[in-house]
Amino acid sequence: MTKTRKSTAGRRPGESGTREAILEAATDAFLDRGYDGATMRGIARAAEVDPALVVHFFGSKDGLFKAVLETGANPLRQIAKFVDAPDDELGARLIRHYLDAWESPETSARMSAVLRAAATSEAAAEVLKSFVTDALLTPLTGRVNAGEAPLRASLCGAHLAGISLTRYILKTEPIASLDAERLAAVVGPCLQHYLAGELGAGPAT
């Protein structure tokens, strides 16, 4: 968090940087105190702005949470680019775009805050679920040419969520420190199998 900000007295609602300062303070609050523990008033204090400005920009805590998720997860929307891949490279492209997105510093901090909040609040979990459906599962489902597209997309989503939890949240080795290229090479074939393989049939060992 930027701690160099001074008085908020002369700040106008549209002032550049104010919105970003509130988002930074909100990210910290959701990360430290979870969804239920974070308050609009506390976030305003940490961002050194009037609470009315927080309401002006974001409406409610729910609106603020959505904004943290949207800005933090914005790189995750780039994942939709994977749909241009040839059929036999879908899995490899998906995991590479996903790791790239998570490894941008902005995404990593904000998505960790979002995942932690979602683990402790039904409301936050609902917001996260609708984002994941919109940004990841729907493009994935649309790209699947095989039957059972929703199940295939959901299997990929579950596997990717497990990778994020292991690598970025719990930081369990050896996955936490594994070279991203190597991780992509190892996980890609399983995602490819889920997207285009014969579900329930054994992949070649």
Next chain:
Amino acid sequence: MTKTRKSTAGRRPGESGTREAILEAATDAFLDRGYDGATMRGIARAAEVDPALVVHFFGSKDGLFKAVLETGANPLRQIAKFVDAPDDELGARLIRHYLDAWESPETSARMSAVLRAAATSEAAAEVLKSFVTDALLTPLTGRVNAGEAPLRASLCGAHLAGISLTRYILKTEPIASLDAERLAAVVGPCLQHYLAGELGAGPAT
């Protein structure tokens, strides 16, 4: 939670049911308020016991958290049974034991509380990580006959964690309601690939 318990005046430390009542109250507290929000005093009040009894049985909040994890996750220890499977059935057995363990009512409630607490507290995350290493990753690693055993075990752990998050915590469809047999049939081949396949090579589609 059992709400029929009466006065605690005549309860002796070893009385049957007291320890279990404290564990139930602690599970609710970790689920509702996270690790940081749960207090020994609040848990004692909910369990209708003297706070000294909670200390007597569990020592500290950390000890109480470990006990919730150990009793809730006890069925997960059964997963180690998968090691008796023939080499070509490891993945199928692993996912079946894992889903069986999660779908016992006791495990499901307590593990949800543990996962939520771990998502919000570094201390709780450390306890969970050492349990997962001990109960799941170490037996898995020991059972792998191929090279890179720690990475293989960790890939299985990450995939299983993602399935739990999707099916039991976020409850995202279609995985949330999918028949357990079908889910096992679909996920088993990917676990088998991670345990015994050629990492980085494409499974047959």
